[in-house]
Amino acid sequence: MNLEERVLAIVKENLEVEAEVSLETDLRKDLEIDSLGLILITTGIEDEFSITIKNTELSDINTVADIVKKIITIQQEINICH
Amino acid sequence: MSFYNQLHIDKGAIERFNPYYCNLESSLTDPIIINGQEFINLASNNYLGLASDERVKEAMINAIKRYGASMCGTPIATGYVDILKKVEERLSKFIGLEDTAIFPSCYQANLGLFSSIVNDKDLIIVDHYAHASLIQGIRLTGCKVKPFLHNDTAHLEKVLQKSSDYQNIFVVTESVFSTEGSLAPFEKIVNLCENYHAIAVVDDSHGIGVIGKSGRGILEEKGIVDFQGIYTASLGKALANSGGIISGKKELIEFLRYSCSSLIYSTALPPAVIGGIDKVLDIIEEDFESIAARMWRYKRLISECLQGCGLKLAEGTAPITSIIGGSLENTIAIAEILFENHILPTPFVPPSVPPNQGKVRLIAGADLKETTMEKVLGIFKEVRF
Numbered sequence: 337m338n339l340e341e342r343v344l345a346i347v348k349e350n351l352e353v354e355a356e357v358s359l360e361t362d363l364r365k366d367l368e369i370d371s372l373g374l375i376l377i378t379t380g381i382e383d384e385f386s387i388t389i390k391n392t393e394l395s396d397i398n399t400v401a402d403i404v405k406k407i408i409t410i411q412q413e414i415n416i417c418h
Numbered sequence: 419m420s421f422y423n424q425l426h427i428d429k430g431a432i433e434r435f436n437p438y439y440c441n442l443e444s445s446l447t448d449p450i451i452i453n454g455q456e457f458i459n460l461a462s463n464n465y466l467g468l469a470s471d472e473r474v475k476e477a478m479i480n481a482i483k484r485y486g487a488s489m490c491g492t493p494i495a496t497g498y499v500d501i502l503k504k505v506e507e508r509l510s511k512f513i514g515l516e517d518t519a520i521f522p523s524c525y526q527a528n529l530g531l532f533s534s535i536v537n538d539k540d541l542i543i544v545d546h547y548a549h550a551s552l553i554q555g556i557r558l559t560g561c562k563v564k565p566f567l568h569n570d571t572a573h574l575e576k577v578l579q580k581s582s583d584y585q586n587i588f589v590v591t592e593s594v595f596s597t598e599g600s601l602a603p604f605e606k607i608v609n610l611c612e613n614y615h616a617i618a619v620v621d622d623s624h625g626i627g628v629i630g631k632s633g634r635g636i637l638e639e640k641g642i643v644d645f646q647g648i649y650t651a652s653l654g655k656a657l658a659n660s661g662g663i664i665s666g667k668k669e670l671i672e673f674l675r676y677s678c679s680s681l682i683y684s685t686a687l688p689p690a691v692i693g694g695i696d697k698v699l700d701i702i703e704e705d706f707e708s709i710a711a712r713m714w715r716y717k718r719l720i721s722e723c724l725q726g727c728g729l730k731l732a733e734g735t736a737p738i739t740s741i742i743g744g745s746l747e748n749t750i751a752i753a754e755i756l757f758e759n760h761i762l763p764t765p766f767v768p769p770s771v772p773p774n775q776g777k778v779r780l781i782a783g784a785d786l787k788e789t790t791m792e793k794v795l796g797i798f799k800e801v802r803f
């Protein structure tokens with residue numbers, strides 16, 4: 337699976353009800369997830385990719401594509417530090 | 419814009435019919451009086467119907483006569499009257515734990531608990547749909563928080579497996595989820611906590627005095643003995659008074675007595691309330707079986723009748739019947755129909771429930787008369803929801 341597919345799978349795994357999800361899906365508007373629901377998804381992402389998404393960064397995330405961008409940004413930061 | 423003009427709430431769907439802050443003019447009798455009219459109360463958490471019980475009222479009056487209206491002090495000062503200590507000990511034995519501290523409310527118990535015992539090296543794993551008081555209490559700690567899918571122990575285990583670098587791990591849930599009446603798979607959660615060296619924390623507010631063979635709550639219901647975790651509960655639901663508790667190991671409760679701000683800096687519950695709880699425990703210990711049989715019968719009658727009317731209900735096993743309303747507007751509309759027919763329900767809309775998952779909750783207390791139940795069922799069959 338490529339990065340986008342892995343993210344889509346994790347988002348689906350961490351929803352309370354089954355839903356159609358694409359990269360354009362807006363987590364709050366389309367899936368109506370609450371703040372704890374968003375943390376549920378980002379926790380799944382953190383565990384899968386061994387990264388940390390700070391609570392202050394959650395406001396950057398609206399769509400699934402935003403999660404993909406966030407992972408790339410964090411991984412790039414980690415690589416620069418190393 | 420002035421400060422006070424900024425404090426506007428968009429009441430939208432409840433502008434015309436507002437089911438909240440009803441003006442009750444009676445005690446929780448059958449019927450209750452709202453704005454001078456008789457209503458059937460299916461809204462209170464008065465599961466056992468003891469809130470207006472003469473024996474409880476008399477015990478409260480006797481406590482006032484002996485101790486007065488208030489001890490005018492926090493428990494750490496002059497609030498720790500002998501009857502408070504006695505009821506703490508009774509509650510510990512009743513639940514099956516070593517020690518108990520009584521708080522002014524369960525909200526304050528949950529709010530104060532986590533910031534007293536958790537530090538930034540700890541992790542809290544919490545059920546996605548846990549009560550607002552637990553979530554607020556957890557957020558005050560600033561520690562890492564990982565939610566797990568509602569009542570999903572497979573997901574909880576997955577989260578536990580990926581959570582090893584923490585000093586302490588707490589797994590937090592409710593026993594009975596009050597908007598829908600579902601029971602947590604708490605015996606499985608306790609097993610997982612044992613396997614992964616985590617500490618289980620359960621809020622048994624809608625379980626104490628309700629579930630378990632003799633009404634002792636979630637630990638009795640699930641056959642959990644020698645519980646190593648932390649237990650909180652409200653004293654204002656089946657126990658028909660007010661206040662909240664934290665129970666558990668002696669070391670924990672002694673620590674909280676000297677470190678938990680919401681306990682130390684709050685005036686102790688008035689002795690009348692403590693006297694009332696004492697009497698309710700007497701009644702539960704003497705007569706739970708027959709009271710609970712009525713409570714469960716009423717729940718079955720209501721659920722079966724509403725299902726027969728074609729309504730979709732939440733799949734709860736507690737003595738709670740929740741009609742699935744869906745949208746905010748539809749949920750309020752169902753509540754309005756019941757209200758027009760002089761039945762008082764509790765509608766839950768966001769943020770108390772997720773968006774479009776509105777529910778109308780009905781709880782029939784064991785004190786309702788059989789004729790009242792017949793009337794309720796007749797109304798359900800007649801009205802068009």
